[in-house]
Amino acid sequence: MTAPTAPPTLALRVEDDTATLVLGGRWRLREHLPEVEDAHRLLDEQAPDATRLRFDATELSDWDSGLVTFIAGLGHACAGRSLALDPDGLPEGLRSLLGMAREVPEPTSEGHAMQPTPSFLTRLGSDALDLTQSTGEIITFFGEGAIAVRRLLQGRARFRRTDLWLIVQESGADALPIVGLVSFLVGMILGYIGDQQLAQFGAQIYVADLVGLATVIQMGALITAIVLAGRTGAAFAARIGTMQVNEEIDALRTLGISPMEFLVLPRMLALIAMTPLLAIYADLLGILGGAFVGTVVGGLTLSAYITETRLAIGWNHIIQGLIAATVYGAIVAASGCLRGMQCGRSAAAVGEATTSAVVTAIVFIVIAAAVLTILFDAIGLS
C-alpha cells in the first residue's frame, strides 16, 4: 500500500500474452488522473500482442468514480482491440459499480438522449410547425375571449369581483408613482429639446405646444402602456404561468370554471379601464415636466405656459390619446394573459412566458401606435 497522499500511477507488467495494468496511489477525482489513452500507449509500446488484460490494485491507496470511469473507458476500448478484460484484480466495490453501470438499459428510441443536431431544413420545418401551432393557440385564445366577453355582457361570466378590484388596484393605483415619474421626466426631456431648438427663433413659448400635443396625443398613452407592459403584463404572465405549473388552472377546468372568464377577463377589464385613466395622469405629469423646464430653463411664466398649452390642445387630441390608451391596455393584458396561458409546466417556462409577454406587448403597442396614427389622420381626428 502506498502513502495515502501519493499521486495516481499507471504501469504495465507483461507475462506471455497477458498484460497486467498496475494501479497505484490515489485515484480520486481531485487528483490529476491518467487518461485511457495513457493505458493504450503503454499497451501499444510494451504489449502489442497481448490478448488478456488484468489488473493489480495492491498499490492502490484509495479510489472513487474517477477510477471507475477510467476502467469503464478502458473496457470499451479493449472491446475494439480484441483484448479480454479480466476485472478480478480490481477492488470488489469497484467491480460491482462497473456492473451496475453496465446494467443501466440503453435509452429507447422514444427517449430524448443524444438527439442529433437537426439540419437547417428540419429546424425551418419545425419552426414553421411551431408557428402554425402558436397561431392556432392565439386564435383559440381570442375565440375563447370573445365567448367570455359575450357571457360577461349576458351577466353570466364567472369571476370573483374581489379579484377584479384587487387587479384594478395593483395595475392602476399602484402604478401611479412609476408612471408619474417616467412621464414627468419624459415631459422634461421633450421640453428641454424643444426649448433648445425653439430658442434659436425666439419661440420658446411654443415649447408648451410641443410638449402638450406630443404628450396628450401619443406619449402619455405610450409611456403608460410601456410601463404597464413591463410591470403589469409581466406580472400577469408570471402569475398565470405559475398557476399553470402548480396545476391551479387544471383545478379550475375540472370544476368546469373557464380560466378565460376567471383569470383573463378580470385582467382585461382592469387594464382596459385603468390604462386611459393612467394615461390622463401621465399627460398631466408630462405637461408639468415640460412646464418645469419651460419656466426654469426657458424663462416663461407658469401662467403663460398653461395658457399656451390650453390653446394648443383640443378635445380631438385628448380623444386620440384615450382611444390609443384603451387599445394599448387591451394589448398589454392580452399579451400577459396569452403568454401565461401558453406557459409550459416548469420554472424556466414561467421566465420565458414573462419575457415573451413584455416583448409581445411592446411590439404590438408600437404597431398599434403606427396604425392608430394613420387611422386618426384618415378620419380627420388629428
Added chain:
Amino acid sequence: MTADGHQRGAPHIRLEGVELRYGDTLVQRDLDFEIRRGDVFVIMGGSGCGKSTVMRALTGLLEPRAGRILLGEDSLWELPPAGRNELMRRNGVMYQSGALWSSMTLEENICLPLEQYTSLSPRQVRAIAEYKLALVGLAGYGDYYPSEISGGMRKRVGVARAMALDPDTLYFDEPSAGLDPLSARRLDELILELRDSLGTTMVVITHELDSIFTIADDSVFLDAETKTMLATGNPRDLREQSPVPQVRAFLTRGEVDLGGAETASPA
C-alpha cells in the same frame, strides 16, 4: 346503497379502447376497464407510465385519440362542452401538489366551487367550508393562505376542496407523494372513511405499495414499456395470482424473477 342513493358496486366509469397521446407521443393505448360505484380504484404502475395522463382524460382535461370514456350512460368526450362541464362538476380532484389557488385563503378555496355552482347564502357557504376543513382535520385554518401551511396540510385542503360539492367521484393524484409515513397513513384512512361514510367512488393514482394494499378494492396496472394495461383486479389477488410477471414484480418490490433478469433486492 351510497349517500346519493346509488347502488354500491354498480358500474360507474368505463373505459373502452381508450388511447391517449400528447401530440404524436403515445402515452397509453387499448385501455379497457371498469370502475364500480363506491370502490376505491387504484391506477398503478411505474414512474412515467401515464397514470396522471389517464386521470387527465377521466377528469375532462385531455381528449382520448380513440375509444370512449363512459360515465354511467354518458360518453364524456362525445358530449357538447356544456354537458361535459356538467359531468365534470360531479368530480372532485386532489392534485399531487394540492393545486390550491394561491391568492385565496383556504376557506375561499373551498367556497369558490360552492359560490359558483350553488345558490347557498354566503353564511351557508362558509359553514360548509368550515365543516369540510374540519373533516380533514384542519378546523380553524380557514384564514390561512396555502403558502402558510405544510405540504401535507395543503394536500388535505386539496381533499376538502375536492369534496366541496359532494362529488360522485373523487380523484387523487399521488396522495402520498412527499408525505411522511404517518401523514400518508392518515390520508389513506381519510380516503377509506370518506368512501365508507359517503359511498363516493375513489380513483387513486399511486405507486406506493403500502397505500395500494391498504385502500384498494380494485386496480389497473399500466406498463410504461408496452404502453398499455397489463392487468386489472384486486391488488392483493394480483400479487398472488397475476400471470403477468411485471405486475407481480411491481407488487412484490421486484421479488419475482422477470425471465432471467437479475432480481432486485427490496429497498
